[in-house]
Each structure stands twice: as structure tokens, then as C-alpha cells.
Amino acid sequence: MNERLENEKISKLLFAMALPAILAQLATLIYNMVDRIYIARLADGSLGIAGIGLCTSVITIITAFTNLFGRGGAPLASIRLGEKRPALAEKILGNCFSSLIISSIIITIVLQFFGAQILTLFGASENTLPYAMDYMRIYSLGTIFVQLSVGLNYFINAQGYTKYGMLTLLIGGILNIILDPIFIFVFHMDVAGAAIATVISQFVSCVWVMKFLWGKQTTIKIKKEHMKLDLGIMKKVVGLGFSPFFMNATEGILQVSFNRQLLFFGGDLAVSAMTIMLSMNQVLQLPMEGIAQGTQPIISYNYGAKNYDRVRKTISLAIKVSLIYSVIGVLLMELLPGVFVRLFANEPQLIELSNQMLRVYIFGFIIMGANSTYQQTYTSLGFGKRSFFFAFYRKIILLIPLIYILPTFISNGVFAVMLAEPLSDLITTITNTFAFKQFMHKYLNKKLS
Numbered sequence: 001m002n003e004r005l006e007n008e009k010i011s012k013l014l015f016a017m018a019l020p021a022i023l024a025q026l027a028t029l030i031y032n033m034v035d036r037i038y039i040a041r042l043a044d045g046s047l048g049i050a051g052i053g054l055c056t057s058v059i060t061i062i063t064a065f066t067n068l069f070g071r072g073g074a075p076l077a078s079i080r081l082g083e084k085r086p087a088l089a090e091k092i093l094g095n096c097f098s099s100l101i102i103s104s105i106i107i108t109i110v111l112q113f114f115g116a117q118i119l120t121l122f123g124a125s126e127n128t129l130p131y132a133m134d135y136m137r138i139y140s141l142g143t144i145f146v147q148l149s150v151g152l153n154y155f156i157n158a159q160g161y162t163k164y165g166m167l168t169l170l171i172g173g174i175l176n177i178i179l180d181p182i183f184i185f186v187f188h189m190d191v192a193g194a195a196i197a198t199v200i201s202q203f204v205s206c207v208w209v210m211k212f213l214w215g216k217q218t219t220i221k222i223k224k225e226h227m228k229l230d231l232g233i234m235k236k237v238v239g240l241g242f243s244p245f246f247m248n249a250t251e252g253i254l255q256v257s258f259n260r261q262l263l264f265f266g267g268d269l270a271v272s273a274m275t276i277m278l279s280m281n282q283v284l285q286l287p288m289e290g291i292a293q294g295t296q297p298i299i300s301y302n303y304g305a306k307n308y309d310r311v312r313k314t315i316s317l318a319i320k321v322s323l324i325y326s327v328i329g330v331l332l333m334e335l336l337p338g339v340f341v342r343l344f345a346n347e348p349q350l351i352e353l354s355n356q357m358l359r360v361y362i363f364g365f366i367i368m369g370a371n372s373t374y375q376q377t378y379t380s381l382g383f384g385k386r387s388f389f390f391a392f393y394r395k396i397i398l399l400i401p402l403i404y405i406l407p408t409f410i411s412n413g414v415f416a417v418m419l420a421e422p423l424s425d426l427i428t429t430i431t432n433t434f435a436f437k438q439f440m441h442k443y444l445n446k447k448l449s
Helices: 002-007 010-039 045-082 086-121 129-158 162-186 190-213 231-304 308-335 337-341 348-361 363-380 384-408 413-448
Strands: none
Touching (some): 002 231, 010 231, 010 308, 045 129, 045 363, 086 129, 086 231, 129 162, 129 190, 129 231, 231 308, 231 337, 231 348, 231 413, 308 337, 308 348, 308 363, 308 413, 337 348, 348 363, 363 384
């Protein structure tokens, strides 16, 4: 595998690495969407959708810890492999494995005892809280399976075994699709049934990942002697992983801001529509992340091996491919919003409101493909602080304040809240483009001369 990362033609290698990552992200997309699609078909579907949407805010924060230790540790392990230091790469893996287990236990305890209070803080009303709690009580029990399957899968991809990493998510996604209708409709468990199906699916994915990282095929293995936390290693892991952690954690906080403002201006119906907006966000964002993640082992390994020309060519190709996808995806949603919305709604009022919201909400994603590649490149090269800055800039400096400021100037409160998203997306991508050009000149282009 190392031979391929170092010598194979970039376009062929990126396709080989990115395609499984994209398919894996599509599996994740289906995984996340299927609960909402089935719940929407229930008699009280709009309230059920809102309840799951509120849980999504919490789940987003939970998965932030998989990014902290998975996306923080995997590029470091990949760079060490490029430096021909596999023992240190294994030590990074062992430390991240222990950290994922510890964080899972803490999260499960917190959600079991304080779930209702957290969901109410996140925008649950008396109508939607029972649905949210039915889902969250069960889902939280499977936190450790989510943490390990998602967090450790980054280490599989970082070694270049992207097809195996893809199967991790495909297995869980397909199983969830099969189990959802059984638990929801056959056993009449409704929202709770969706949670049970998800936990079982994540458990199977977790077993798959652990089998690989304890097996013979992997380059680096989980070993007992590397599980004791090393402060020096964890400092580097957290330093690099903090940006993707922050991006995910603030996504949860961001959803809270959207939900609370929409509940105020548009009621439970607007909160239900926001759940559909999040699904459309994932339709665009997750495949772009798949492309970016496909670049990670190529960029990290070759940067460690000082093959800077291969790094530059990989980045350039990834930006072009991501931009093409984001432009086409946004144009389709702008022209045919109803096609996407009807996957999650069958009530005329919800469909009409969601169509209006989607056209505003999604427009800024048209150039976000480039920004996705910039952020992954910073992380892949070990410049976590730079990636963190632009994540902070987009959400904390721009997006969250705009969610609260714009309704004071625009009479249509729901429209104003939605407008915050495209404004922040466009401003961030344009700003990051200028910064990324300077970054490339300083850290890569000069090394080629």
C-alpha cells in the first residue's frame, strides 16, 4: 500500500482512495436519512421528524469526539508511516482507542441522566420532547459502538485501506435500512424502533472495525502496551483533532441556534423543516467530505516522505472535483427542491415551507467544495490551528451571530434565519481561498523550487 501512495499516478490513486470514501459517506448519508424517511410516514410524522432532528443536534456533538481522536490521530499515524516509523503510528492508534472508550462512557452517563434537560435546551417543545426522548434513551446506550466504529475507521482509511473503510459504513447503513421498517412498523415501536435499529447496526460496524485492527491485514494494530495514555502523544492528537472536533461540536450548537430561532418564528413546523434542511446539507457535505478524506492518506504520507509535488497535485485535483460536485448539487436543489423535500415530508404545509427554506438555505454551498478541501488539507499536513480558525470564523464569528441579528432587520423571521447560512458559507469560502493560496506558496510551492 505504501508503494502505491508514493508512486501511483495521482488521478488514478485519488479515484481509488476517494471513491470508497465517497461511497462510505453516502452510506452514512443513507444511515442518517433512513430514520427520517420512515418516521415521516407515521401518522404524527412531522412531530417525529422534529424529535429526531433535535436528537441529531446532540448526536452531532457526540460524533465530534470521534473527530477529536480519529481525525486527530489518523493523519499523525499516516505521517509517521511515511517517515518509516510504524511503531510510533501504533502507539498513536492505541492512545486514540483508549480515549474513544473513555469519552463514550462519560457521554452515555450524561445522556442517560440529563437527556431531557439537554433536549429542552436544544429547542424541544412539550410536543416534540417525548419523541426525542424515546430516541435518545436508546441511542445513547450504543454510544461506544458509534465512537469506536467511526473513530477507528479513520485509522483504516489513513493506511490506504479505503475499500475496507467503506465497507464499515456500508454494512451499518444497509443493516439499518433493513432493520428500520421491521422495528418501526412490524413491531410498532415507532421512534424507539428507529433507535434500536441504529444501535444494532453500529454494533455490527464496530465488530467489523475491531476485527480489522486486531487482524493480520492491517499495517498498524491495536496493542495492549500502547493503550496507556501518553500525554505527549495526546497533546498532538488533540491539537490536530480540535479543528474537526470543533466543526462538529459547533454544528450541534449551530443546530440549537437554528431550532430555537425557528421555533420562535415558525413553531414546530419550522423545526421539522429544519430537520429536512440538515438532510439536504448532508447530501452535499458528506460526499465532499468523502473526496477530502480520500486525499488524506495521499497528502499525509507524501508530505512525511517529502514528495511535495505529489501533495500539490493531489490538492489541486481534489479542489476541482469537489467544486464540480457542489455546483451541480446546489443547482439541482435550487431547480427541483420538491423532489428532495418529498423524501421526508407528505404533509402539504411542511412541503411548502421546506421548499421555500431550502432555496435560501442551500445556495451558499455552491462553492463550499473548495472550502472542504482546504480544511482537510490543513489537517492532513498537521496545521490544525489554521483549520480550526476557519471553522471558528464560519460558525462563531459569522453564522451564529447572523442567525440572531438578521431577523431584527428582515420582517420574515424564518427567511432571515435561513439567510444566515448562505451568507456565512460564501464569505468563509472566499476568505479561505485567499488564505489557502498564501499557505500553499509558503509551505509547498517554495519547497518545489
